[in-house]
Amino acid sequence: MDQIKQVAIVGGVHGNEFSGIYLIRHYQQQPQWITRSSFQCQTIWANPEAHHANKRYLHSDLNRQFKTADLANPNLSNYEQSRAKVLNQQLGPKGNAKTDLLIDLHNTTSNMGACLILTQAGPFYNQLAAYVKMQMPEAIISRDEDHIAAQDHALMCTLGRYGVLVEVGPQPQSVLRHDVMDLMHRMTQHILDFVQLYNTNTVPNLPKQTEAFRYLTSIKLPVNEQGERLGMVHKNVQDKDYHPIHRGDPLFSLFDGGVIYYEGENTVYPTFINEAAYYDNNLAMSLNEKVIIELP
Numbered sequence: 429m430d431q432i433k434q435v436a437i438v439g440g441v442h443g444n445e446f447s448g449i450y451l452i453r454h455y456q457q458q459p460q461w462i463t464r465s466s467f468q469c470q471t472i473w474a475n476p477e478a479h480h481a482n483k484r485y486l487h488s489d490l491n492r493q494f495k496t497a498d499l500a501n502p503n504l505s506n507y508e509q510s511r512a513k514v515l516n517q518q519l520g521p522k523g524n525a526k527t528d529l530l531i532d533l534h535n536t537t538s539n540m541g542a543c544l545i546l547t548q549a550g551p552f553y554n555q556l557a558a559y560v561k562m563q564m565p566e567a568i569i570s571r572d573e574d575h576i577a578a579q580d581h582a583l584m585c586t587l588g589r590y591g592v593l594v595e596v597g598p599q600p601q602s603v604l605r606h607d608v609m610d611l612m613h614r615m616t617q618h619i620l621d622f623v624q625l626y627n628t629n630t631v632p633n634l635p636k637q638t639e640a641f642r643y644l645t646s647i648k649l650p651v652n653e654q655g656e657r658l659g660m661v662h663k664n665v666q667d668k669d670y671h672p673i674h675r676g677d678p679l680f681s682l683f684d685g686g687v688i689y690y691e692g693e694n695t696v697y698p699t700f701i702n703e704a705a706y707y708d709n710n711l712a713m714s715l716n717e718k719v720i721i722e723l724p
């Protein structure tokens with residue numbers, strides 16, 4: 429039977445996302461919160477240097493350095509690329525990891541609430557999603573490119589044999605919000621509780637169907653040939669993460685007074701709307717479809 433013996437809770441992959449950094453400190457001071465009888469749980473502060481600099485990263489985004497090929501490439505050696513290799517030694521190695529489950533804690537400036545992001549598919553993830561949603565109905569379940577093999581995923585959580593991302597917002601960069609911390613703590617506790625139930629073969633009856641959102645694509649802000657922005661996210665969309673966008677709905681308000689409308693055939697659901705961390709690549713939002721996670 430599948431057993432999860434080693435769990436790692438990772439905070440501070442991004443140095444200016446404060447909730448995870450402070451939550452793992454809290455867990456270090458009060459380890460009873462992460463203690464369960466059926467597994468070991470450790471806490472990891474992934475990128476202290478970026479936090480001390482009060483930045484998302486120093487040289488490159490740590491949460492984009494975990495493709496198996498990149499971890500093996502000695503030419504990738506800036507600070508975050510080197511940190512990724514150290515973390516791979518400590519928690520991995522990816523593909524044969526000593527960590528059975530990696531829980532990676534993040535914040536978003538977008539109005540996304542408490543979001544459990546799954547980057548792989550399978551029965552463990554489906555049961556986990558159903559359990560978390562049952563215990564915490566306000567939680568959002570997100571399936572992020574879970575058709576891509578783990579080795580080709582660049583996210584830190586794919587280092588573990590299993591891995592999930594807890595993404596909570598809205599929280600400005602370098603700020604701590606009590607409500608956001610509370611959501612992150614509660615979702616993390618439900619994940620740990622589920623692992624205990626899973627290991628002891630005592631998972632309760634779960635809903636057969638759980639609503640989730642599946643990532644489709646990301647769209648960029650309109651820019652001119654010099655790369656200057658021509659507009660901003662439309663006020664009808666701002667803060668409306670997970671609200672449906674239908675064909676003909678406004679997406680962007682242009683500085684010249686114009687509006688860009690959504691022209692896709694299918695209704696989509698936006699996430700990471702106006703996320704501050706994506707300023708450098710002009711990403712405006714991700715678009716998702718609504719899906720159902722089915723249990724047998």
Ligand SMILES: [Zn+2]
Binds near residue numbers: 445534
């Ligand atoms: Zn992050």
